[in-house]
Amino acid sequence: MNREDCLRLDAADPLAPLRAEFTVPDGLYLDGNSLGVLPRRTPAKIADLVERQWGEGLIASWNTEGWFERSQSLGDRVAPLIGAGPGEVVVCDSTSVNLFKTLAAALRLRPGRRVIVVERDTFPTDLYIAEGVAGLFPGVRMRELADGIDEDVAVVLLSHTDYRTGAVHDMKAVTQEAHRHGALALWDLCHSAGALPVDLTGAEADFAVGCTYKYLNAGPGAPAFLYAAARHHEAADQPLTGWFGHSRPFDFVPGYAPAQGITRFLAGTPALVAMAAVDAGLEIFESVDLAEVRAKSLAMTDLFIELTAGLPGVELVTPVPHERRGSQVSLRHPDAHAIVQALIARGVVGDFRAPDVMRFGFTPLYLRHVDVFDAAEALSEVIRDGAHRDPRFSARGKVT
Ligand SMILES: Cc1ncc(COP(=O)(O)O)c(C=O)c1O
Numbered sequence: 001m002n003r004e005d006c007l008r009l010d011a012a013d014p015l016a017p018l019r020a021e022f023t024v025p026d027g028l029y030l031d032g033n034s035l036g037v038l039p040r041r042t043p044a045k046i047a048d049l050v051e052r053q054w055g056e057g058l059i060a061s062w063n064t065e066g067w068f069e070r071s072q073s074l075g076d077r078v079a080p081l082i083g084a085g086p087g088e089v090v091v092c093d094s095t096s097v098n099l100f101k102t103l104a105a106a107l108r109l110r111p112g113r114r115v116i117v118v119e120r121d122t123f124p125t126d127l128y129i130a131e132g133v134a135g136l137f138p139g140v141r142m143r144e145l146a147d148g149i150d151e152d153v154a155v156v157l158l159s160h161t162d163y164r165t166g167a168v169h170d171m172k173a174v175t176q177e178a179h180r181h182g183a184l185a186l187w188d189l190c191h192s193a194g195a196l197p198v199d200l201t202g203a204e205a206d207f208a209v210g211c212t213y214k215y216l217n218a219g220p221g222a223p224a225f226l227y228a229a230a231r232h233h234e235a236a237d238q239p240l241t242g243w244f245g246h247s248r249p250f251d252f253v254p255g256y257a258p259a260q261g262i263t264r265f266l267a268g269t270p271a272l273v274a275m276a277a278v279d280a281g282l283e284i285f286e287s288v289d290l291a292e293v294r295a296k297s298l299a300m301t302d303l304f305i306e307l308t309a310g311l312p313g314v315e316l317v318t319p320v321p322h323e324r325r326g327s328q329v330s331l332r333h334p335d336a337h338a339i340v341q342a343l344i345a346r347g348v349v350g351d352f353r354a355p356d357v358m359r360f361g362f363t364p365l366y367l368r369h370v371d372v373f374d375a376a377e378a379l380s381e382v383i384r385d386g387a388h389r390d391p392r393f394s395a396r397g398k399v400t
Pocket residue numbers: 094095096097123125126159163188190191211224
């Protein structure tokens with residue numbers, strides 16, 4: 001495929017008009033899988049929250065603006081993106097904190113079982129939280145997925161799409177395998193939500209968490225989401241028992257009594273200013289067909305894989321089969337870090353993940369096929385010309 005072919009694809013792309021919804025930076029930004037770009041409507045949303053709702057409405061806005069229910073109402077808008085039903089998702093806290101709550105709740109739903117199944121190459125916060133939670137439950141320990149699921153396992157905690165490789169698990173098959181042994185399945189959807197259709201209900205997943213600042217474009221540190229299947233609400237017992245999860249928070253009584261439904265997964269006062277950006281990011285998705293997002297994502301990653309195949313020293317890490325691939329392409333190279341730096345110096349922003357992986361995220365809402373072509377050209381040029389050998393690119397600074 002040549003550049004003209006890409007321009008033709010862009011002219012026929014049903015998602016092309018959405019690019020105008022975003023402040024797309026100059027150059028090529030292929031890091032939307034780490035931090036999505038700014039939607040044009042976000043500053044006005046935040047300004048309205050701050051100046052009108054807070055500045056003018058003050059305390060009354062808790063009622064008049066629906067602040068009290070904002071975690072649940074935003075959760076209901078995340079739900080269709082991840083195959084959840086109404087009342088099964090809340091937006092609150094960070095992914096790490098939501099992992100803590102759901103993991104502990106899962107262990108309490110499976111008393112006597114001593115194993116949390118994880119993958120050692122997963123995004124480390126998942127492992128750190130699992131370690132922390134395990135430490136609170138006597139006898140509980142972690143086990144590698146490859147070592148199997150059996151009747152000792154309380155919960156299987158996996159990233160649906162792997163942050164480093166872009167590999168996607170078969171959510172339904174793994175969840176079924178967990179259930180066959182009486183274990184629960186908890187999915188980290190950080191690299192899936194908004195990138196590809198997810199069907200938590202169809203997979204009969206038990207719990208899920210994920211962030212809103214990648215493909216959902218809600219900005220740095222935006223609150224995360226938490227899913228708990230409705231069938232677990234009654235019995236679920238999460239340990240961050242703050243007043244927002246209480247059944248009658250304004251009775252101000254001692255003694256915790258969990259709220260009904262998904263609300264019991266809340267802890268403290270939600271970050272309303274930051275949630276205005278979640279609102280903006282989700283609004284854009286209301287007019288988006290995720291099947292179209294997926295089709296374009298696969299076309300873009302296919303193209304990048306095709307155009308970078310055979311580059312000297314480069315090895316494809318991301319799986320080739322579509323059903324196993326997220327919305328990024330990861331390539332291994334011994335000089336991965338320097339190459340990424342050389343690309344950034346040319347305005348092509350991907351990122352590096354230790355020890356030797358270059359990641360390129362493809363976000364169908366605001367990237368074009370021609371961007372994929374130009375990024376692959378830039379990568380080929382850097383490697384062919386040895387531009388990354390410039391000493392400027394050899395220093396390892398702080399990596400994001
Ligand atoms: C798979 C995965 N889980 C969790 C996180 C982050 O969690 P938190 O938002 O709590 O920093 C990330 C990225 O930062 C991630 O890629």
